Amino acid sequence: MQLDQATVEQLREWEAELAGQYQAIVAKQLNLDVTRGKPSAEQLSLSDTLDGVLEGQYITDNGTDTRNYGGIDGITEAKRLGADLMGVPSSNILVGGNASLTLMYQTVLTAHHFGLTGPDSAWKNGPAPKVICPVPGYDRHFTVCEQLGIEMITVPMTATGPDMDAVEALIKADNSIRGMWCVPKYSNPTGVVYSDETVDRIAQLGKIAHADFRVLWDNAYAVHDLNSDGPELASVFDACAKHGTDNTVIQFASTSKITHAGAGVAFMAASDANLAGIKKFLSASTIGPDKVNQLRHAQFLPNRAALMTHMQKHAELLQPRFDAVLTALDSAFSGTDLGSWETPQGGYFVSFDTRPGCAKETVRLAAEAGVKLTPAGATFPYGDDPNDCNIRIAPSVPSVEEVVGAMEVFVTCVKLASVRQALSQQ
């Protein structure tokens, strides 16, 4: 199917055929959901020995009683797990509660209102701050900025990460830019892994940006490979050390998609100065994280090898679901002008770009046919996809059969929306 070369007659023929297929699908009264990047129940069950793993031993190796108050930056054992996960020295890690999103929110809140390196560094003291958002991106990052009243400006994602020429140009041109969101590995939603060059250029942003500029490096899928020979992400920590920009990048990760999604442990990795700033904030707002759960996780994943073996089990459950999505896209859209997508080797999403102006209609048609997709636009700040083309597909929760069923609907809806749009433009 090549719409750009099709005649009106051909388009009308396709429309009639697709409308018929669509009606047949609607009649099935499906109820499928591929909206959120959540682990499936099977994946969650991989970690069910967590509750009880301590066998009554609540004391850490250095004698800390995990049951009591205190310890704003987490226990040593959990820092080791964070180091295994993030490839950063334990001493640069802070271990939080159950959500890395909370650590990110607290970091942006601290940077904006209180200052990560003293009151003078608070973003609110300068011109109205702006944060760069590679798009498509993660809606919850955008919500953090939106709630805190921080303006977002977008740069395109490419197959090697954010368009770094655009990023550098923006920073050089505008002294009010204070931050940038990144999901460097299996980016949400496009699934790309930042290239070594991109990582290095990001580490160098500290040389050209305002002193209070911070990259919010959400490495949510650090070990979430579908294949054991998945791509390596270069170490941004090492790159910053090399370039003398240690304060520029603040990293985040969690066990949310490793153990139990809502009951895991979150980490941040940062320079001493950044950690001091965030600890000062945290000391007013918490008595410390749940250290018992930190110890549970450290016991459950005692070393890097155990972590990787565990992630292999996730991959075995996820791979057929991703295959179902990609097979459907390949067979429907390969060689057509109806859409484009990346083939992720990990993470939780497949990102599909329809022809401009077709995403909302596709999502609407799918919903009416009983298949819930993430709202079109959600992958852009303020919910505004200027080309109305990006759709995020999250296949982890449904069964493989359900993913196959959802993709049949998806493919039909993309085609129908595209053909109708092409017809309307004749």
Place this chain on the structure above:
Amino acid sequence: MQLDQATVEQLREWEAELAGQYQAIVAKQLNLDVTRGKPSAEQLSLSDTLDGVLEGQYITDNGTDTRNYGGIDGITEAKRLGADLMGVPSSNILVGGNASLTLMYQTVLTAHHFGLTGPDSAWKNGPAPKVICPVPGYDRHFTVCEQLGIEMITVPMTATGPDMDAVEALIKADNSIRGMWCVPKYSNPTGVVYSDETVDRIAQLGKIAHADFRVLWDNAYAVHDLNSDGPELASVFDACAKHGTDNTVIQFASTSKITHAGAGVAFMAASDANLAGIKKFLSASTIGPDKVNQLRHAQFLPNRAALMTHMQKHAELLQPRFDAVLTALDSAFSGTDLGSWETPQGGYFVSFDTRPGCAKETVRLAAEAGVKLTPAGATFPYGDDPNDCNIRIAPSVPSVEEVVGAMEVFVTCVKLASVRQALSQQ
């Protein structure tokens, strides 16, 4: 010992005698700590079956998978536990993470920056807000306000709660007052329980205060009685309902001093409007609380009777420690003019008022003799006790013998500081 009636000669004699006793104590090289209101290891062990209590059952009665994301206000089972603890309908309860301090911080942050009932209600949009702090009070409450740049003004604590005449007068006179901290039962540090009249007058503050005024009702010691026939705290929730001031009071509690101090579950109870405001804030900063730990706690404390039986075990451990403090104070200071104190029937503290100007010196002398006390002034906003007289004693962590030892030191230091001050004023 009555200093006000003593001759210089008598004071000199006492000073010499006490200085000798003090030197003998210093020579013992003690190392005792009565600074923080933490449960002891014995108390924490009462809840050690928590880890493993689920026996692999992670699903709630209504089918929620506690392991996955979602559920910003907590699971039904945990709301029931909150209702048992706080005496408020389950439907008015939000269950958070491991720290009620975090819920309080988030509430004040929301009220100040974002508005609990829409953007117009944000405190920062009006005149610089002030919050009333009954003193002596809890240092972490003060830190929340201090970090958020909210001015604190003090009112005296009495044996029936805050001086309500002073509170009402302040609110009537100053339209910039937006909040008030309260620890209504076994108040930190004085140990008093607010009288029924005080609770009722607080519920009525909504009639005279600004619409965005909120009482932050930190019921940290709701079930923390030393005796089974402890005093009853009147229901501020019912009082607000009676007076039509449902939005005025936001309640907080947690299991921190019930189960594991750092790994418990926190609760807030509020009107529908206040809950909606806080949920809107939370939806940007978290993917939801740790529901697995909520389910653990609901299983461990399945009903109000189980909760009260459990608290009885805490009381058995705490009572001899409180007795040691009170016996020492009674035998040293009864009938003297050296200090005053309340006799708490629960909670975690005994609050002692020295003669004006003697608290800092007492704490300094005790530290030199190897007994760590909470810094003098910590129970006042900005660390400033204008009379320099309040000292908080927290006897829960040391053994009974250690408390006895610490109190010997304390008593000697109070006497020595007092006599020296009296001498210096001759």
